Amino acid sequence: MKRGLQYFFSKQRMEIFFLKDCVQGFQGEIRIVKPGFFEKYLFPMALAYQNLPGYRRRLLPNLDEEKLENKIQRRKDIKLFQQKIAGIHLEFVRPPKFSNPSLLKDPIDDKLIIEEVQQRFKLQITKNHLLSMVNKITTYGQFTLQIENFYSPELQDYTTFQITIVTKKPIMKVQKLIDEVATKDEQNKDENKEKQDQKVVKQGKEKETQK
Numbered sequence: 001m002k003r004g005l006q007y008f009f010s011k012q013r014m015e016i017f018f019l020k021d022c023v024q025g026f027q028g029e030i031r032i033v034k035p036g037f038f039e040k041y042l043f044p045m046a047l048a049y050q051n052l053p054g055y056r057r058r059l060l061p062n063l064d065e066e067k068l069e070n071k072i073q074r075r076k077d078i079k080l081f082q083q084k085i086a087g088i089h090l091e092f093v094r095p096p097k098f099s100n101p102s103l104l105k106d107p108i109d110d111k112l113i114i115e116e117v118q119q120r121f122k123l124q125i126t127k128n129h130l131l132s133m134v135n136k137i138t139t140y141g142q143f144t145l146q147i148e149n150f151y152s153p154e155l156q157d158y159t160t161f162q163i164t165i166v167t168k169k170p171i172m173k174v175q176k177l178i179d180e181v182a183t184k185d186e187q188n189k190d191e192n193k194e195k196q197d198q199k200v201v202k203q204g205k206e207k208e209t210q211k
Contacts, residue, residue, distance in 0.1 A: 014038060015051040019059065022047050026071050028056065028063040074154075081154035084123070085147075088163040090116050093170055096140075104167060107136035113145070117163065125150060140167045 014035050018025040024042070025031050030051055033042070042048035049055060056063075090113065097103040110133050117125050125147055132146040143165040149158050 016042065016048040017051045017056045017060075018048045019046060024048075026068055026075075028060050028065070028068050029072060030056070077154040081152055084121060085159075085161040088117065088121055088123075088161075089166070090120075090163065091166045091168065093168050095170055102140065103138050104140070107138045108165065108167065109136045113163075113165065123150070137165060137167060140169060142166050 012034070013032050015030060016033055016038055017030045018027055020027050024047070031048075033048075038048060038050070049059060092108055092112075094104045094106055094108075097105045110127055110130050113133070114125055114127065114130065117123050129147045129150050130145060131148055137143060145163050145165060146160060147163060148160050150160070151158050
């Protein structure tokens with residue numbers, strides 16, 4: 001056994017299995033770890049053993065493989081859910097109110113936020129989860145809202161988490177382009193009107209000449 005241990009310790013990574021449930025893994029779970037971590041912590045604490053041929057079955061004869069797979073899958077689901085709720089960031093670009101540039105022309109309400117979260121993050125939140133939002137968002141800046149009593153199938157429990165809302169003004173270049181297009185449209189309308197007026201005047205002169 002010592003020769004086997006020395007052989008595996010000589011590598012940068014080694015394959016082990018856990019002898020019991022612990023912070024690092026579940027009983028029977030096979031993992032790849034650094035030899036030093038196994039030698040100095042897992043093995044002395046009787047938490048894991050090298051995954052040598054036949055040893056896993058010999059040391060854990062009553063291991064339920066299906067139950068182990070379910071526990072590992074649930075851990076993955078929980079991790080994915082935690083990553084999802086940790087990165088909920090919604091950004092809304094809104095033009096300012098003409099009478100007060102510090103205010104949004106179109107305020108952000110709870111209905112819009114719920115739709116965005118449902119579509120982008122696939123979380124079926126409702127108005128009952130968004131109790132922290134008392135009023136509409138009417139100003140520019142960053143806001144934190146709390147989602148309360150949300151049931152997560154991954155956690156198999158109710159949880160509370162936060163989402164970040166950011167409201168911004170349109171980028172000046174874009175706004176300038178919009179203004180230029182609008183100005184050009186007005187100029188085209190004026191030119192078309194002028195041409196139409198000239199045409200009417202010309203037709204009137206032609207009629208007078210014919211008389």
